Amino acid sequence: MAYDCIIVEIEDEVALIRLNRPEALNALNKQLLEELAQALTEADQNDKVRCIVLTGSEKAFAAGADIKEMAEKSFVDVFVGDLFTAPTEAILRVRKPIIAAVSGYALGGGCELAMTCDFIIAAENAKFGQPEINLGVIAGIGGTQRLTRFVGKSKAMDMNLTGRFMDAAEAERSGLVSRVVPTAKLIPEAMAIAGKIAEKSQVAVRAAKEAVNRSYETTLREGLLYERRLFHSLFATEDQTEGMAAFLEKREPQFRDK
Numbered sequence: 035m036a037y038d039c040i041i042v043e044i045e046d047e048v049a050l051i052r053l054n055r056p057e058a059l060n061a062l063n064k065q066l067l068e069e070l071a072q073a074l075t076e077a078d079q080n081d082k083v084r085c086i087v088l089t090g091s092e093k094a095f096a097a098g099a100d101i102k103e104m105a106e107k108s109f110v111d112v113f114v115g116d117l118f119t120a121p122t123e124a125i126l127r128v129r130k131p132i133i134a135a136v137s138g139y140a141l142g143g144g145c146e147l148a149m150t151c152d153f154i155i156a157a158e159n160a161k162f163g164q165p166e167i168n169l170g171v172i173a174g175i176g177g178t179q180r181l182t183r184f185v186g187k188s189k190a191m192d193m194n195l196t197g198r199f200m201d202a203a204e205a206e207r208s209g210l211v212s213r214v215v216p217t218a219k220l221i222p223e224a225m226a227i228a229g230k231i232a233e234k235s236q237v238a239v240r241a242a243k244e245a246v247n248r249s250y251e252t253t254l255r256e257g258l259l260y261e262r263r264l265f266h267s268l269f270a271t272e273d274q275t276e277g278m279a280a281f282l283e284k285r286e287p288q289f290r291d292k
């Protein structure tokens with residue numbers, strides 16, 4: 035399918051989705067979000083795709099929800115229209131891993147979109163923030179909830195109340211991002227990491243993603259039980275037999291997703 039606000043490329047089993055509204059620093063308008071939801075759903079259903087990378091431009095991952103589009107809206111418009119719920123739900127339904135590769139600004143809805151992905155790799159020039167407070171509103175898709183779990187209450191409060199930005203080094207120190215890489219190398223690094231994930235057994239990859247995500251939704255005891263059940267169930271797969279045999283035979287495993 036052809037898109038106006040995003041670019042999708044598939045390379046070596048990895049779908050690279052680029053947000054592409056350079057004139058507005060990839061501000062998230064309705065069309066972009068609908069296209070993104072569609073592209074993610076397609077990538078999830080495409081058997082040739084084993085991992086997804088979501089990125090923006092060097093200057094901006096996304097500078098937030100589109101303020102021009104939001105400015106005219108009333109309470110009833112956003113409440114009844116459930117602004118932003120549908121695309122977020124689409125991302126959460128994706129079962130393949132999604133890596134956010136963030137360069138430049140990831141602000142407001144942009145930061146929240148990155149946090150909705152499975153993990154974030156940041157370029158050295160990345161800047162994260164929840165500046166909605168400067169617009170007389172607050173975060174609406176996870177900036178007070180996911181960010182707090184990533185970086186703790188103190189920093190999340192600071193960012194949500196002052197609107198200050200966090201640079202890549204602070205984001206890594208705080209646990210918001212998993213790695214920081216040189217800005218010019220962001221895409222090759224993200225694609226290489228996605229490529230590594232694509233080599234694994236997709237059965238185990240799905241299970242790992244589900245189990246880590248479950249830790250956000252339940253108690254430790256329930257989460258541990260869920261993890262153990264998944265761990266045990268992977269012993270019903272050929273990939274477990276192959277993975278362990280390959281280790282013992284000192285060779286690379288040939289996973290077949292079975």
Ligand code: HXC
Binds near residue numbers: 062101118165
């Ligand atoms: C619409 C935006 C935009 C946005 C930038 N632009 N951010 N348009 N919505 N969120 C547009 C600018 O209007 C400008 O267009 C062009 O992109 C370049 O931006 P500049 O401001 O000229 O660039 P610069 O001086 O480099 O400053 C970059 C910036 C700044 C610091 C990122 O653009 C900025 O503060 N943007 C807004 C960030 C923000 O508040 N985000 C939160 C949005 S609320 P023109 O046509 O004028 O040249 C949100 C709520 C989510 O995200 C909740 C979900 C429910």
